[in-house]
Amino acid sequence: MPAKPRSIAPTISGPLLAWYDAHARILPWRAAPGEPAPDPYRVWLSEIMLQQTTVATVRPKFALFTRRWPDFAALAAADEHEVMSAWAGLGYYARARNLIACAKMVVAEHGGQFPGSEAALRTLPGIGDYTAAAIASIAFGERAVVIDTNVERVVARLFAIATPLPAGRPAIRAAADTIVPDQRSGDFAQAMMDLGASICTPRNPKCLACPLNQDCAGFASGAPEAFPVKAAKAAKPQRYGTIFWAERGGQVLLVRRPPRGLLGGMRALPTGPWADAAPGLADAPLAADWRLLDATVAHVFTHFRLELALAVAPADRHSNAGEWWPIADIESAGLPTVFAKAAAAIAGPGSGE
DNA sequence: AATTCGTGGAC
């Protein structure tokens, strides 16, 4: 009789969990010592913040958010602009919009408590495959296959999966499913992520310190850093625009960007359209004696580079194209980084600090 | 399936 294929799950999860018990990072969203499961609200908030964002960047924002809005009820009742401003600088602002929508939905449709199942979590705004699995396993103890870029890399190396991404993702998921244990699935996921962050790093992985190296096909191949194989990335196009700095009595004109798209819903300095060539003074927010400064502001987004000319003008009291904000208090406006840069370039040098 | 979404740190 053909033997059932012996799962390697215990071979991987045993040593990995032992390693995790000894080396887990101490993080504010993880369970306190002695507590079996962390607060689902804190797990969710941390997972949203950590999407494509480093632990070091998230730490202070997580502290600020949990202090100001400690639970779903508080966040659902919060002023939305205040939440968006608090998110300023973190990037991927759709996360903040979905954060608000999700909190409201949890309060309105789930009695202020998260549904415990991965499938139900998956239906909430801002919660995709990864985050649903992460919350279900970490906060609720469900077995779930949690796959982020760390797990993707670790699994691709463990099994020496050579199919380039993204085509290789189904094979990675199938392989990952074979090593996720029934117990401590959340710890297993966090252990895989910690391992990916500290040992199984993208470059120069520390295989000699890895608890899994004896069962790793990538290590055996002699070139573990070659996994996962990835398709080449497209070059970033260069775009140009103009920022309009209208000043009146120590105040500057700010606008609210459209609710969706790049920097959607965020407070901003007025700009014209962003195009393939410098647009100059076209599309100013109000009629004024605009003067182009010599300096420009450069910024790099995920898929294009942007160079912004800086136009300044005095404005009169009848200008009502947006919101007048005290320049001395510009840092509290919640501006995305590109506009914070521009404000510093214009107001910083001459404002005496 | 391929694009569109930010930002800052490491190398």
Added chain:
DNA sequence: TGTCCAAGAAT
């Protein structure tokens, strides 16, 4: 300086 990369989701 340029490139890659990070606890991805939505469309």
